[in-house]
Amino acid sequence: MLSSALNYVALRLLGESPNGGDGAMEKSRKWILDHGGATFTAAWGKFWLTVLGVYDWSGVNPVPPEFWLLPYYLPFHPGRMSCYCRMVYLPMSYIYGRRFVGPITPLVMELRKELYTDAYDEIDWNKARTECAKEDMYNPHSLVLGISWTILHKFEPIMFHWPWRKLRNKALAFIMRHIHYEDESTHYINMGAVPKALSMLACWIEDPDSEAFKCHIARVPDYLWIAKDGMKMQ
Template sequence: MEPDGGLDNACERARKWILDRGGVTSIPSWGKTWLAILGIFEWSGCNPMPPEFWLLPSYFPVHPAKMMCYCRIVYMPMSYLYGKKFVGTITPLIQQLREELHVEPYNEINWSTKRHLCAKEDLHYPHTLLQILLWDGLYTFSEPLLNRWPCNKLREKALKVTMDHIHYEDESSRYITIGCVEKTLCMLACWVEDPNGIHFKKHLARVVDYLWLAEDGMKMQSFGSQVWDASFFLQALLASNLSDEIGPTLKKGHDFLKNSQVS
């Protein structure tokens, strides 16, 4: 699509909306992560997501294992990609987007000052002083050390442990994970580890589970309610005392529930 393409100049209007809010440096943290992966942002403009937290003893109060599952399985691949500082190939398209989506020349941006920025439309809960101090401390002191010898050995170990956790979560869910956000992040982390590896190939095989064709085109869903709905319908049918008459229906419903299990 051209820079001014789209229905009713959609690209131009979207770009103006972004630039009026300070450019993509005002995108929330998840957006900063994805843009850094694409090469439209720098990792130095992201708040730290150190994989070293996975090395902490499991009883430690801030161990990632104590996070709610959705937070944990997002942080897990994000911390791996952050620790790797992975960036995709810088193509002419990426260079063009760098020019279009920032309000100042890309090479002149002071990335460290952009870490806490967030457009007011996305700032549902402002960062607390404690969060800011923690991020600034990790950014200023921990990250420089962990990227230099001999502390970089600790980072290498942390990345390996983090990837072990990713593989465990993937295998436990048969590579579906728990949502489309987590799925894409874990799949990318596996590709970064080994583009030809079995883990990435198994991820690819389950991508279609998230895709469906609607009236207005292809979509990626997060969750469906098919199992939930089917289980309630089956319970209602069983309570009706009509089992003899609807035996084939109950059998098909049972087979559907059994085949829908991920572990």
């Protein structure tokens, strides 16, 4: 579901019609809907669809930026994650903390109609938050993780209100310092394509005209290469 939903959206963004691709788009959409719709995509899918405006932040499990302010000696501090995992979580928590959503264009509105079995305004986002297609469920969430997410989902919104907003802003500033450090250390290539895209977006959200974002754009071609069957990214 993750790949099907994101590839379908990518093709639509590139100009493919809902019934184009010699029937491939229609077959893809039918598969997505037959398997419950895009609410059943995995966490990264929900995240990117939300950024685009095709999904809602209330249907995404919390990625609180404040965790980066916790004492490092705690075993669940994000800095103790594996290197790739933490470099994905770092910009992801910034974007989540800002609740960024792109412009709601006519195409976004069309995608909202194409990807779900229910009308977009009638989707139970809290239920969708924990939905995942069996094809994508490699390791079911533990009870402890599920309870933790539910508690965070309920109480995390207070971070947008005074005086907690100060803590949120402090966490976001802390994260951006780390993102800029990683960018400069890797000459804006980053560790891989996923953290590269997330860090580039975080820099754009912080300041679309920043030198950091321009440096990110300049290094995108480093991930692109031509194979015998077309362009690849990695």
